[in-house]
Amino acid sequence: MDESEWLATRFEEQRPRLRSVAYRMLGSVTEAEDAVQEAWLRLSRADSDAISNLGGWLTTVVARECLHLLRSRRRRREDLVDSLDGPLPDPLVTAADAPDPEQEALLADSVGLALLVVLDSLSPGERMAFVLHDMFDLPFADIGPLVGRSPATARQLASRARRRVRTADLPSPDVEAARQRELVDAFYAAAHAGDFSALVGLLDPDVVFRADVGAGRPAAVHRGADVVARQAQAARGATVHPVLVNGLPGVVTLREGIPVSLMAFTIVRDRIVAIDGIRDADRVRQLVAGILPGA
Numbered sequence: 272m273d274e275s276e277w278l279a280t281r282f283e284e285q286r287p288r289l290r291s292v293a294y295r296m297l298g299s300v301t302e303a304e305d306a307v308q309e310a311w312l313r314l315s316r317a318d319s320d321a322i323s324n325l326g327g328w329l330t331t332v333v334a335r336e337c338l339h340l341l342r343s344r345r346r347r348r349e350d351l352v353d354s355l356d357g358p359l360p361d362p363l364v365t366a367a368d369a370p371d372p373e374q375e376a377l378l379a380d381s382v383g384l385a386l387l388v389v390l391d392s393l394s395p396g397e398r399m400a401f402v403l404h405d406m407f408d409l410p411f412a413d414i415g416p417l418v419g420r421s422p423a424t425a426r427q428l429a430s431r432a433r434r435r436v437r438t439a440d441l442p443s444p445d446v447e448a449a450r451q452r453e454l455v456d457a458f459y460a461a462a463h464a465g466d467f468s469a470l471v472g473l474l475d476p477d478v479v480f481r482a483d484v485g486a487g488r489p490a491a492v493h494r495g496a497d498v499v500a501r502q503a504q505a506a507r508g509a510t511v512h513p514v515l516v517n518g519l520p521g522v523v524t525l526r527e528g529i530p531v532s533l534m535a536f537t538i539v540r541d542r543i544v545a546i547d548g549i550r551d552a553d554r555v556r557q558l559v560a561g562i563l564p565g566a
Contacts, residue, residue: 278319282311285326288407289333295402296337298360298387300558306336330409334399334417341395359483359490359549360387362535364521364558367452367513382406384517384535384547385441393432400425401432442537442544444519451520451538452513458536458543459511459522462503470500475542482532485551499546512563516547523559530555530563 289310293303310332322328362384390398396418403409403417404425411422411429418425444451454473461469474496482491493499509524509531516535524532531552537545549555 274319275315278314281325282314282329285329288326289329292330292402292407293333293337294363295382295387295390295406296334296398297340298391300361300363302337302340306333306340309333309336327413330403330407331413331417334403338395338399338417341398345395359384359481359547360391362516362521362533362547362549362558364523364533364562365515366562367515367520382517383441383537384519385439385537385545386436387517388547389436389439389441390432393435394428396420396425397428397432397435400428401436404429405433442539444538446538446541448520450541451536454538454541454543455513455520455522455536458503463507465504465507467500467504470503471496473543474499475539475544478542478544478546480546480548482548482550485554514559514562523555523563525563530559533558 286307289307290303293306294300297303297306310329313332314329319325390402393401399418400411400414403414404411411425414429415422415425418428420428446454458470458473461473476496477494478496478499480493480499480502482493484491493502509526511522511524514521514523514533516533519535519537521533521535523530524534529552532548532550533555534546534548536543537547549558
Protein backbone atom coordinates (compact mmCIF):
# COMPACT_ATOMS: atom_id res chain seq x y z
CA MET A 272 0.00 0.00 0.00
CA ASP A 273 1.52 3.34 -1.04
CA GLU A 274 1.25 6.52 1.05
CA SER A 275 -1.82 7.92 -0.75
CA GLU A 276 -3.73 4.66 -0.29
CA TRP A 277 -2.73 4.52 3.37
CA LEU A 278 -3.90 8.10 3.88
CA ALA A 279 -7.22 7.41 2.12
CA THR A 280 -7.78 4.38 4.35
CA ARG A 281 -7.07 6.39 7.49
CA PHE A 282 -9.43 9.11 6.32
CA GLU A 283 -12.27 6.64 5.67
CA GLU A 284 -11.83 5.38 9.23
CA GLN A 285 -12.49 8.94 10.42
CA ARG A 286 -15.34 9.71 8.01
CA PRO A 287 -18.30 8.55 10.19
CA ARG A 288 -17.20 10.72 13.11
CA LEU A 289 -16.46 13.70 10.84
CA ARG A 290 -19.88 13.35 9.24
CA SER A 291 -21.50 13.24 12.69
CA VAL A 292 -19.72 16.44 13.72
CA ALA A 293 -20.65 18.22 10.50
CA TYR A 294 -24.28 17.12 10.52
CA ARG A 295 -24.82 18.29 14.08
CA MET A 296 -23.08 21.56 13.27
CA LEU A 297 -25.01 22.25 10.08
CA GLY A 298 -28.27 20.29 10.12
CA SER A 299 -27.78 19.68 6.41
CA VAL A 300 -26.80 16.36 4.87
CA THR A 301 -25.43 17.99 1.71
CA GLU A 302 -23.41 20.67 3.49
CA ALA A 303 -22.09 18.12 5.97
CA GLU A 304 -20.81 15.94 3.14
CA ASP A 305 -19.25 19.04 1.53
CA ALA A 306 -17.45 19.90 4.78
CA VAL A 307 -16.09 16.36 5.08
CA GLN A 308 -14.97 16.38 1.44
CA GLU A 309 -13.18 19.69 2.05
CA ALA A 310 -11.29 18.01 4.90
CA TRP A 311 -10.16 15.26 2.54
CA LEU A 312 -9.00 17.78 -0.06
CA ARG A 313 -6.97 19.65 2.54
CA LEU A 314 -5.51 16.43 3.90
CA SER A 315 -4.47 15.31 0.42
CA ARG A 316 -2.49 18.57 0.02
CA ALA A 317 -1.02 18.59 3.52
CA ASP A 318 2.24 17.16 4.81
CA SER A 319 0.81 14.11 6.56
CA ASP A 320 4.11 13.41 8.32
CA ALA A 321 3.62 16.67 10.26
CA ILE A 322 0.17 15.61 11.55
CA SER A 323 0.59 13.85 14.89
CA ASN A 324 -3.15 13.45 15.63
CA LEU A 325 -5.03 12.80 12.41
CA GLY A 326 -8.47 12.59 14.03
CA GLY A 327 -8.01 15.87 15.86
CA TRP A 328 -6.57 17.58 12.79
CA LEU A 329 -9.49 16.49 10.60
CA THR A 330 -12.05 17.45 13.25
CA THR A 331 -10.52 20.91 13.40
CA VAL A 332 -10.68 21.29 9.61
CA VAL A 333 -14.30 20.16 9.49
CA ALA A 334 -15.27 22.41 12.41
CA ARG A 335 -13.71 25.46 10.77
CA GLU A 336 -15.46 24.74 7.50
CA CYS A 337 -18.77 24.32 9.34
CA LEU A 338 -18.25 27.59 11.20
CA HIS A 339 -17.62 29.36 7.90
CA LEU A 340 -20.81 27.90 6.43
CA LEU A 341 -22.85 28.81 9.53
CA ARG A 342 -21.63 32.40 9.47
CA SER A 343 -22.37 32.72 5.75
CA ARG A 344 -25.82 31.26 6.29
CA ARG A 345 -26.54 33.65 9.14
CA ARG A 346 -25.56 36.65 7.02
CA ARG A 347 -27.99 35.53 4.32
CA ARG A 348 -31.04 35.62 6.54
CA GLU A 349 -32.39 37.70 9.36
CA ASP A 350 -32.49 36.15 12.82
CA LEU A 351 -35.88 34.63 13.53
CA VAL A 352 -37.63 35.44 16.80
CA ASP A 353 -39.15 31.95 17.00
CA SER A 354 -36.97 29.08 15.80
CA LEU A 355 -40.15 27.23 14.81
CA ASP A 356 -40.57 29.69 11.94
CA GLY A 357 -37.32 28.73 10.26
CA PRO A 358 -36.68 25.98 7.73
CA LEU A 359 -36.52 22.43 9.04
CA PRO A 360 -32.98 21.05 9.00
CA ASP A 361 -32.28 18.17 6.64
CA PRO A 362 -33.53 14.97 8.28
CA LEU A 363 -31.80 11.63 7.88
CA VAL A 364 -34.33 9.34 6.20
CA THR A 365 -33.82 5.58 6.43
CA ALA A 366 -35.85 2.50 5.66
CA ALA A 367 -38.44 1.63 8.31
CA ASP A 368 -37.44 -2.03 8.37
CA ALA A 369 -34.22 -3.94 7.77
CA PRO A 370 -32.02 -0.94 6.91
CA ASP A 371 -28.87 -1.75 4.99
CA PRO A 372 -25.46 -1.11 6.61
CA GLU A 373 -25.12 2.36 5.07
CA GLN A 374 -28.56 3.37 6.35
CA GLU A 375 -27.74 1.98 9.79
CA ALA A 376 -24.61 4.14 9.82
CA LEU A 377 -26.69 7.18 8.93
CA LEU A 378 -29.16 6.38 11.68
CA ALA A 379 -26.32 6.07 14.19
CA ASP A 380 -25.24 9.58 13.14
CA SER A 381 -28.70 11.04 13.67
CA VAL A 382 -29.85 13.47 16.31
CA GLY A 383 -33.43 14.45 16.97
CA LEU A 384 -35.10 16.94 14.64
CA ALA A 385 -36.36 18.99 17.57
CA LEU A 386 -32.81 19.41 18.85
CA LEU A 387 -31.58 20.38 15.38
CA VAL A 388 -34.23 23.11 15.23
CA VAL A 389 -33.01 24.50 18.56
CA LEU A 390 -29.39 24.30 17.41
CA ASP A 391 -30.37 26.33 14.35
CA SER A 392 -31.45 29.15 16.66
CA LEU A 393 -27.99 29.42 18.26
CA SER A 394 -25.21 31.71 17.13
CA PRO A 395 -22.46 29.96 15.15
CA GLY A 396 -20.06 30.18 18.09
CA GLU A 397 -22.62 28.83 20.56
CA ARG A 398 -23.48 25.95 18.28
CA MET A 399 -19.85 25.01 17.69
CA ALA A 400 -18.96 25.16 21.38
CA PHE A 401 -22.00 23.10 22.40
CA VAL A 402 -21.63 20.46 19.68
CA LEU A 403 -17.89 19.98 20.05
CA HIS A 404 -17.87 19.96 23.86
CA ASP A 405 -21.20 18.45 24.90
CA MET A 406 -21.54 15.95 22.06
CA PHE A 407 -17.92 15.13 21.19
CA ASP A 408 -16.04 15.89 24.43
CA LEU A 409 -13.53 18.32 22.94
CA PRO A 410 -11.85 20.46 25.62
CA PHE A 411 -12.50 24.20 25.64
CA ALA A 412 -8.77 24.76 25.22
CA ASP A 413 -9.17 23.32 21.70
CA ILE A 414 -12.54 24.93 20.98
CA GLY A 415 -11.53 28.49 21.93
CA PRO A 416 -9.09 29.01 19.02
CA LEU A 417 -11.63 27.60 16.56
CA VAL A 418 -14.17 30.31 17.41
CA GLY A 419 -11.53 33.00 17.93
CA ARG A 420 -12.17 33.24 21.67
CA SER A 421 -10.45 32.28 24.90
CA PRO A 422 -11.23 28.88 26.45
CA ALA A 423 -13.20 30.64 29.18
CA THR A 424 -15.35 32.44 26.61
CA ALA A 425 -15.86 29.20 24.70
CA ARG A 426 -17.10 27.65 27.95
CA GLN A 427 -19.59 30.52 28.30
CA LEU A 428 -20.80 30.00 24.72
CA ALA A 429 -21.46 26.33 25.42
CA SER A 430 -23.21 27.20 28.68
CA ARG A 431 -25.57 29.63 26.93
CA ALA A 432 -26.33 27.03 24.29
CA ARG A 433 -26.96 24.40 26.95
CA ARG A 434 -29.48 26.67 28.67
CA ARG A 435 -31.31 27.20 25.38
CA VAL A 436 -31.52 23.46 24.83
CA ARG A 437 -32.77 22.84 28.37
CA THR A 438 -35.30 25.68 28.19
CA ALA A 439 -36.72 24.22 24.98
CA ASP A 440 -37.89 21.20 27.01
CA LEU A 441 -37.63 18.91 24.02
CA PRO A 442 -40.01 15.94 23.97
CA SER A 443 -38.37 12.54 24.27
CA PRO A 444 -40.16 9.43 22.95
CA ASP A 445 -40.87 7.02 25.80
CA VAL A 446 -42.60 4.06 24.14
CA GLU A 447 -41.06 1.22 22.15
CA ALA A 448 -40.59 1.57 18.42
CA ALA A 449 -43.26 -0.95 17.47
CA ARG A 450 -45.87 0.91 19.51
CA GLN A 451 -44.81 4.22 17.98
CA ARG A 452 -45.39 2.78 14.52
CA GLU A 453 -48.80 1.45 15.56
CA LEU A 454 -49.87 4.92 16.62
CA VAL A 455 -48.63 6.51 13.40
CA ASP A 456 -50.49 3.88 11.37
CA ALA A 457 -53.62 4.55 13.44
CA PHE A 458 -53.23 8.29 12.80
CA TYR A 459 -53.25 7.81 9.03
CA ALA A 460 -56.05 5.27 9.17
CA ALA A 461 -58.19 7.79 11.07
CA ALA A 462 -57.18 10.60 8.69
CA HIS A 463 -58.13 8.56 5.61
CA ALA A 464 -61.43 7.57 7.22
CA GLY A 465 -62.16 11.17 8.18
CA ASP A 466 -62.57 10.09 11.80
CA PHE A 467 -62.06 13.35 13.66
CA SER A 468 -62.68 11.89 17.13
CA ALA A 469 -60.13 9.12 16.58
CA LEU A 470 -57.54 11.65 15.40
CA VAL A 471 -58.04 13.85 18.45
CA GLY A 472 -57.72 10.79 20.68
CA LEU A 473 -54.29 10.01 19.24
CA LEU A 474 -52.97 13.55 19.69
CA ASP A 475 -51.68 15.26 22.80
CA PRO A 476 -53.89 18.28 23.62
CA ASP A 477 -50.87 20.57 23.09
CA VAL A 478 -49.54 18.83 19.97
CA VAL A 479 -47.51 20.98 17.56
CA PHE A 480 -47.53 20.34 13.81
CA ARG A 481 -44.81 22.19 11.97
CA ALA A 482 -44.60 22.06 8.17
CA ASP A 483 -41.64 23.40 6.19
CA VAL A 484 -43.23 24.47 2.91
CA GLY A 485 -40.14 25.57 1.03
CA ALA A 486 -37.22 27.98 0.91
CA GLY A 487 -38.03 31.63 1.46
CA ARG A 488 -41.38 30.90 3.07
CA PRO A 489 -42.12 30.74 6.81
CA ALA A 490 -43.03 27.38 8.23
CA ALA A 491 -46.70 26.64 8.82
CA VAL A 492 -47.16 25.96 12.54
CA HIS A 493 -50.40 24.52 13.95
CA ARG A 494 -51.01 23.91 17.65
CA GLY A 495 -53.64 21.93 19.51
CA ALA A 496 -55.29 18.57 18.92
CA ASP A 497 -58.43 19.94 17.24
CA VAL A 498 -56.47 22.12 14.82
CA VAL A 499 -53.98 19.39 13.89
CA ALA A 500 -56.79 16.83 13.46
CA ARG A 501 -58.52 19.14 10.97
CA GLN A 502 -55.25 19.55 9.07
CA ALA A 503 -54.90 15.75 8.92
CA GLN A 504 -58.44 15.36 7.59
CA ALA A 505 -57.77 17.93 4.88
CA ALA A 506 -54.78 15.90 3.63
CA ARG A 507 -56.78 12.76 2.84
CA GLY A 508 -56.21 10.87 -0.39
CA ALA A 509 -52.44 10.36 -0.39
CA THR A 510 -50.74 7.00 0.01
CA VAL A 511 -48.10 6.61 2.70
CA HIS A 512 -44.78 4.77 2.86
CA PRO A 513 -43.26 4.13 6.32
CA VAL A 514 -39.72 5.38 6.99
CA LEU A 515 -37.55 6.41 9.91
CA VAL A 516 -36.73 10.11 10.19
CA ASN A 517 -33.75 10.69 12.48
CA GLY A 518 -34.82 7.58 14.34
CA LEU A 519 -38.45 8.71 14.72
CA PRO A 520 -41.36 6.92 13.04
CA GLY A 521 -42.24 8.77 9.87
CA VAL A 522 -43.93 8.50 6.52
CA VAL A 523 -43.43 9.69 3.01
CA THR A 524 -46.74 10.65 1.44
CA LEU A 525 -47.17 10.07 -2.26
CA ARG A 526 -49.70 11.23 -4.83
CA GLU A 527 -49.84 9.25 -8.05
CA GLY A 528 -46.63 7.55 -6.93
CA ILE A 529 -44.68 10.81 -6.55
CA PRO A 530 -43.28 11.74 -3.09
CA VAL A 531 -44.79 15.05 -2.00
CA SER A 532 -44.21 15.28 1.76
CA LEU A 533 -42.21 13.80 4.61
CA MET A 534 -43.52 13.58 8.19
CA ALA A 535 -41.84 12.63 11.47
CA PHE A 536 -43.78 11.89 14.66
CA THR A 537 -42.71 12.30 18.28
CA ILE A 538 -44.73 10.15 20.69
CA VAL A 539 -44.80 10.51 24.47
CA ARG A 540 -47.09 8.63 26.85
CA ASP A 541 -48.96 7.02 23.95
CA ARG A 542 -49.87 10.35 22.38
CA ILE A 543 -48.44 12.21 19.40
CA VAL A 544 -46.89 15.38 20.83
CA ALA A 545 -45.14 16.72 17.72
CA ILE A 546 -45.27 16.29 13.96
CA ASP A 547 -42.47 17.73 11.85
CA GLY A 548 -43.07 17.81 8.13
CA ILE A 549 -41.49 18.90 4.87
CA ARG A 550 -43.92 19.77 2.09
CA ASP A 551 -41.42 20.97 -0.48
CA ALA A 552 -41.85 18.17 -3.04
CA ASP A 553 -38.47 18.72 -4.74
CA ARG A 554 -36.65 18.58 -1.42
CA VAL A 555 -38.61 15.51 -0.34
CA ARG A 556 -37.63 13.65 -3.49
CA GLN A 557 -33.96 14.41 -2.82
CA LEU A 558 -34.21 13.28 0.80
CA VAL A 559 -35.90 9.95 0.01
CA ALA A 560 -33.86 9.11 -3.10
CA GLY A 561 -32.81 5.48 -2.79
CA ILE A 562 -35.20 4.81 0.09
CA LEU A 563 -38.43 4.45 -1.90
CA PRO A 564 -38.66 2.17 -4.94
CA GLY A 565 -38.51 4.39 -8.00
CA ALA A 566 -37.95 7.60 -6.01
